Structures are given as C-alpha cells and as structure tokens.
Amino acid sequence: MFIRVEHIGIAVKTLENANPLFAKLFGKEHYKIESVASEGVSTLFFQLGETKIELLEATNPDSPIAKFIEKKGEGIHHIAYEVDDILAEMERLKAEGFALLNETPKNGADNKLICFLHPKTTNGVLVEICQSIKS
Numbered sequence: 001m002f003i004r005v006e007h008i009g010i011a012v013k014t015l016e017n018a019n020p021l022f023a024k025l026f027g028k029e030h031y032k033i034e035s036v037a038s039e040g041v042s043t044l045f046f047q048l049g050e051t052k053i054e055l056l057e058a059t060n061p062d063s064p065i066a067k068f069i070e071k072k073g074e075g076i077h078h079i080a081y082e083v084d085d086i087l088a089e090m091e092r093l094k095a096e097g098f099a100l101l102n103e104t105p106k107n108g109a110d111n112k113l114i115c116f117l118h119p120k121t122t123n124g125v126l127v128e129i130c131q132s133i134k135s
C-alpha cells in the first residue's frame with residue numbers, strides 16, 4: 001500500500017551552492033548529509049513536516065544524477081512514496097506492467113530500502129518507492 005509522499009528528490013549541481021538556497025527558502029537548516037556510493041550520489045535532507053526534500057549531487061561523471069543534469073538541467077528528479085511492504089508492492093507493480101529499475105530492493109539514503117520505476121511507464125515521472133529499515 002502507498003502511504004504518503006516520503007520525499008521529493010531534486011538534482012543539483014552542487015550541494016554547496018544549493019544548500020544555502022534551500023535553507024533560505026525553507027527558513028531552516030538541513031538535518032542530514034549522506035553519501036550513497038553505490039548510486040554515485042551525495043544527498044542532503046530537509047525535514048518539512050511529514051515530508052522531506054532530498055537534494056542530490058553527483059559524485060562522479062557516470063552517476064545517474066550527472067546524466068540527468070546533462071540532459072535536463074537541475075530540477076525535480078524523482079518523487080518517493082513510502083510503502084508498507086516494498087516486496088509486495090514491487091510484485092504488484094510488476095504485475096500491473098510497470099518497469100522496475102531494480103529487481104530486488106536496494107539500500108538507499110536515510111535508512112531505507114528503495115526501488116525505482118522507469119519513467120517510461122509512469123508518465124515521465126521517475127518514481128521511487130521506499131520502506132524504512134526497522135532498527
């Protein structure tokens with residue numbers, strides 16, 4: 001089951017420049033910076049009530065974020081929905097004809113299991129589903 005929008009991912013050229021801009025916009029500071037080496041990204045999070053904003057910076061030229069910015073420029077990169085059971089949702093979405101970008105859940109930033117859906121099957125929007133890893 002889809003529960004809520006967990007976060008919105010925004011591709012930025014550098015966290016160094018984007019961080020003060022978004023901090024000024026929101027009137028608050030970020031609460032976390034975290035690198036996800038497997039994805040070639042550095043992430044920075046703002047908490048806004050129930051939702052987060054995730055800034056994404058590429059850490060190498062082959063990073064999906066580097067390619068996204070090359071093609072489309074900076075801007076909204078993905079919308080992430082919290083789900084209650086990521087394996088069940090992956091099965092359900094696959095059966096519904098959505099293209100999953102990974103066949104098994106991956107470890108994402110912020111202590112999450114994640115899976116991306118290809119934007120060609122989701123009306124051009126890169127969709128992430130995520131489930132918190134119970135600690």
Ligand code: CO
Pocket residue numbers: 007009054078080128
């Ligand atoms: Co995300």
